[in-house]
Amino acid sequence: MVLIKLSGKTIDEFISQPAWVDHLHWLKSQGHPVILVHGAGTLITEWSKALGLESTFINGLRVTDDAMMDVVAAVQSGLINGRLVAALNHAGIKAVGLTGADHGLASAAPMDDRLGRVGIPVISGDLGWLRQLLTDGIIPVFSSTCLGTDGGLMNINADVMAGELGKALGTSRIFFLSDIPGVIMNGTVQPVMNADLIGSGIESGQITNGMIPKLTSALDLVNNGVGAVWIGPGKPDVFIQAIQQVPGAGTWIMEGELK
Numbered sequence: 001m002v003l004i005k006l007s008g009k010t011i012d013e014f015i016s017q018p019a020w021v022d023h024l025h026w027l028k029s030q031g032h033p034v035i036l037v038h039g040a041g042t043l044i045t046e047w048s049k050a051l052g053l054e055s056t057f058i059n060g061l062r063v064t065d066d067a068m069m070d071v072v073a074a075v076q077s078g079l080i081n082g083r084l085v086a087a088l089n090h091a092g093i094k095a096v097g098l099t100g101a102d103h104g105l106a107s108a109a110p111m112d113d114r115l116g117r118v119g120i121p122v123i124s125g126d127l128g129w130l131r132q133l134l135t136d137g138i139i140p141v142f143s144s145t146c147l148g149t150d151g152g153l154m155n156i157n158a159d160v161m162a163g164e165l166g167k168a169l170g171t172s173r174i175f176f177l178s179d180i181p182g183v184i185m186n187g188t189v190q191p192v193m194n195a196d197l198i199g200s201g202i203e204s205g206q207i208t209n210g211m212i213p214k215l216t217s218a219l220d221l222v223n224n225g226v227g228a229v230w231i232g233p234g235k236p237d238v239f240i241q242a243i244q245q246v247p248g249a250g251t252w253i254m255e256g257e258l259k
Contacts, residue, residue, distance in 0.1 A: 001134065002032045003171045005162035007178040008041040008080075010234025014177075015083060019236035021091040024139070027243075032172075033134035036095075036141045037165065038084060039158030040076035047075050060210060064117040064155040072155045077143035084141050095139040100146025100156065103129055106164070107147040108154045119154050121146045121161060123168040130169075159214070163221050172227040175242070176214075177234035182251035183211065192252045195219055218253040228254035 232250020
């Protein structure tokens with residue numbers, strides 16, 4: 001099973017590049033069910049501004065009051081999710097749009113009062129319905145929102161949503177597609193990193209800022225049931241090179257060898 005997380009910055013390219021369709025068909029032909037998880041950060045900010053709402057972030061997480069939650073649901077779960085599902089089905093790939101609220105898949109309590117409707121999702125134990133979709137050759141496309149403890153919606157960081165789904169399903173590989181070439185140390189993209197190399201990179205100051213939590217989260221996934229995590233650009237040619245383990249095509253986070 002392969003899980004692909006699309007950042008808001010890569011969604012337009014994913015929709016517009018026909019090569020992605022070929023790659024998804026190829027993955028399925030090789031017996032790899034596929035799940036997509038997406039955010040919509042940039043577009044949410046644009047729509048919020050147009051509606052007179054200010055976007056505020058704490059440690060990279062969007063402060064989400066009730067009004068902002070409405071924008072997240074409309075833009076991410078409505079517009080962006082709909083565009084992705086429409087593009088895939090138009091290309092002959094069966095896909096269905098979902099959120100963490102569907103079928104009671106995931107729920108979350110607020111993680112910090114300052115953030116409002118933002119939390120860490122807890123995945124339901126009953127995943128048979130989701131596995132059946134995959135068995136039927138359907139790609140679930142998840143917007144990263146879920147149920148709140150009050151019955152409303154919660155805004156979930158898309159990286160976190162992808163990771164929690166990956167752990168719950170025992171995903172063999174998670175691909176985090178963004179606008180970066182991979183993890184850079186000594187001026188070059190590192191093809192493979194493990195806990196020791198990540199630790200030394202942080203200690204030496206070569207790994208800094210937002211890359212630190214991204215890599216520590218990736219290690220947590222690898223240590224909790226996910227086979228390997230890939231970080232790299234949302235370009236179809238680089239993605240297929242990563243599948244083929246071409247050196248320099250993004251960065252694999254894993255312990256041992258890729259299978």
